[in-house]
Amino acid sequence: MARRAAKREKPGRETPDREGPDHGTPAGPGGEGAPDAAPAAVPWREGRNAAARARLEKSLPAVFPVPVLRHALARPLVPPTPRLAVESYWRHHILRADRLARALAARSGQPEGWTWRLGTASPEAAGPRKGGRGSGTAGEDLSEKGLPFSFRMPPAPFREGPHALGKGHCCVCGQPVYRFGWHRDLWGTGAPNRNAAWHAACVAAWKFWIAPTDHVKELKRRQGHRCAQSGKRLLRTAEIDHRVPLYRIWREERARPWPALLAYWGVPNLQVVNRAIHVDKCAAEAGERASVRRAGGAPDEPFGPAALDLVLSGDPLSGPGEG
Template sequence: MSQRPRLTYADRLARENAEALERLLAAAPDPFPAGVWRHALAQRRLQALPSRAVAAFWRAHPLRADRLARALAQLSGTPEGWAWRIDRTREGFLPHTLRLPPMPFREPEHLPGPGRCQICGQPVFRLGWHRDLWGDGRLSRGGWHGACVAAWNLWTQPSGQAMALKRRQRHRCALTGKRLARGAEIDHRVPLFRVWREERERPWPELLRYWGAPNLQVINEAAHRAKCAAEAAERALPRGP
């Protein structure tokens, strides 16, 4: 009996991609975001579901997602009666550390309701998209925009997006201008303790920039140590009345 030839990895990948493309074409609504299509088709391994293709697109463009999420928050504005608070007990819905940005639409008294994003407060359409490309007003059952999820990951875990931030700086240290070394670190230009002390009365959408790309930089380890030492000395100073 003749044995069937064993498929190589490239052959298996090509077959899987062909099957994934067939499923994606069948499931994708019309219209489908053009940028997502281009990104999906350029990947080595294709996503078979439109929702996963959208999520992968935003993961690959965290800085764009950050700009969009902050713009959507600007459309929503600060909810009436809201104030930025920190809950160190971790028992409620409030952020427990300055590393987490204030999120009013995740607090029970300001929940935006079904079909709206719990990060920016704006309507969530099919596939977690931020615009109604289909013109039918149909809202998603999910509570997040794909872009807002990617932005949240940048705001709360910026080290995971180091490559995008390094490319933006052309691989140069933001403080010294020298070539970024292997141990380069992510830093907030304006330290978050200073934001809490001096800026917390700002409208909520304006606060988000301090966790977003405008306030993030990549600096070499020695420069980061010196900056942290200066900030620690500043925090130790007695505050005025």
């Protein structure tokens, strides 16, 4: 035993003190541990937030939404302007923005003569535009302007040329836009903001509709971190799924009013499921579509029951407290 101990402790080699407080800390100049870089960022953030808070308070109007101001002052980096504060509020309350955008669309209603259509897939098929992109000249073909190229994009009649309301109205919901992109006239001006074409809430909702995977954390929290199909705990690889697939919406539900269609892209038709369940569901849907094609069914031929009632009834979490 003594020989083994002597072999372990070779001459000229010091045994590190494993009980010392600096064990495992890389040595810096003078034999001391490297200084922590995190505290250096604290004075910078405090100075930046102080300047941003002063700028925000200077530009605040006499009337401003209190929840937005509370949210802005509680952020790690305070937004320096009221508009950025409003955008940050809706970006961090995405489910609330989705519900508000659909409610504003229901208030506007479907424009007269509008039907859900898709644009041509290529500029060559659509034909040359005489007025150029976005010029709005008299020679421009407004019938194709603003049309989506895929049924996976939510329908937006007020983005289309024949039904566009112009600046001062939201191109998503059709309602007037007021100061800072707000959806209500809190300042009593009686006129919309002619420099704006989006509500801040509708911007957040639109991004949520076209890319719901960016907000999987919010949807997981809403479901209590439980799989919507199996009831088991959601794994790290869980994925977002549309309860009713969007190809069925295009095939079966195009005749529904436009505000009702938006529910298929919003929270009522979204669920978080574990990846294995999502793979099986996608395989079944692919087989269903293939069988319809083999049977010679037209792309717009209905082959199943309407599904909006199923979506709304299968979403017990929808309510005034979401978001």
